[in-house]
Amino acid sequence: MSLSAPCRASGPSEYRKVGAMQDHDSHDSRLLHELLTDVSGPQASELDELEHPPQDELGLRVSFIEEEHPPEEEAHPHEEAKAEKAVPISDPVHAYLRAIGAIPLLKGDEELRIARAMGEPGEAGQRARGRMIEANLRLVVSVAKKYLGRGLSFLDLIQEGNLGLIRAVEKFDYTRGYKFSTYATWWIRQAITRALADKARTIRIPVHLVETINRLRAISQRLTQRLGRKPSDEEIAAEANVPVEKIADIKKIVKDTISLETPIGKEEDSRLGDFIIDREAPGPASAVASLLLQEEIRALLGSLSDRERQVVELRFGIVDGNVHTLEEIGRIFGVTRERVRQIEGKALAKLKHEMSERRMIEYIE
Structure with missing residues (x-):
């Protein structure tokens, strides 16, 4: 500067x-x-x-x-x-x-x-x-x-x-x-x-709250010197004329954050995030079942004609996650929405038959 x-x-x-x-x-x-x-x-x-x-x-x-x-x-x-x-x-x-x-x-x-x-x-x-x-x-x-x-x-x-x-x-x-x-x-x-x-x-602390924190630190310092020990939350709150709950809230606010990339262990070959469970992530069994299901779906789609496979992929967002309407698919292929419905129905009937043959119901359940 x-x-x-x-x-x-x-x-x-x-x-x-x-x-x-x-x-x-x-x-x-x-x-x-x-x-x-x-x-x-x-x-x-x-x-x-x-x-x-x-x-x-x-x-x-x-x-x-x-x-x-x-x-x-x-x-x-x-x-x-x-x-x-x-x-x-x-x-x-x-x-x-x-x-x-x-x-x-x-x-x-x-x-x-x-x-x-x-x-x-x-x-x-x-x-x-x-x-x-x-x-x-x-x-x-x-x-x-x-x-x-x-x-x-x-x-x-x-x-x-x-x-x-x-x-x-x-x-x-x-x-x-x-x-x-x-x-x-x-x-x-x-x-x-x-x-x-x-x-x-x-996590940003508002400036006005920083000034409150600094004021409470100064009060704690004076109380420590006066009492000869670390003051309790109640004593700080009484001296500052604020509710004791506010002292507890500020304690939570001022705690420092720590990166999930923080090295762990003497050799620092692990990271803190490696030891934290992601409760939203699927378990090993679910992940394996999902992978097998994807492979089976690809095999099922291979049993359809090119037009049938493309219609199913567009209708259910298999390729890019975007689900398309019958009208949208009709414009893509230059056919009516009713024709798209017929192609979809024929393709789904084939897939249902193939699923029963392959006993895929266990993956879906």
Whole structure:
């Protein structure tokens, strides 16, 4: 994904090349508004929790509905440089990380000065916004790596996170007293989780439900820290002021899908689908009987004249599954419908006699 024009204009040449290489038709400014304009922004309590995460004295890893999806911690600048080593990366991602690694980070006073300048009109504000975006691209990488393995590639996660970063720059208000990285982390997560809900799942989760899931995860985290154990569905429901049945429903929704092509066994020579019974499929005995019946039908049709066989095949859809009327068959052969009826009757009489001779009734039963 290429970022905004201000970001590209002020970035190093290598970064601009990487941005152009990663451009996707579906990741443009229009998508940003489709995904994010209906989000009002973080509440003060959410920003406080990001900027000053509660200490878990028991050292518990908090879990909500899916234990494999622990809540993310805020990404700090000094951790961002570790992202490249923490995950397996492809050459395009490696080039991207190398490019953004050359962009200097902002110090506290410099960040505040640029944050103030972002609100200025014209080119000055544009340059400030571009500088703030570029200085926080590593923050996006740090947040994005926490969502690996959920259906989107690392590069796609970074692209979606960059959309959230742009939105954060557009809406940041330095007078509220929060660090930009705190505010941006919230928007980056919003963009990534919405993209995962919209694109990654086989069964799509509506965006509004994703926000409900995230809210319940946060409630579960607070309850775990308060109670010193994993909260029950009833406790989460009471804290969230929702019916307990809704918690159970959401548990079912967030369960990950698994491909029937998933390898099974040490040698991975089998697939999960091989061990799932298709209850609609015929059993071995029925399949063999059906095959024998088809062979007998072909032999029976061979006892008819060419015209009789063609009429029967068309009337009963034996060849292509399409059943034809007497009128349609008459037009095909250039005869009346009554003549077709006579040919059909004669052919069926022959077949009935042949069936009794061959004792085919057992196949039909």
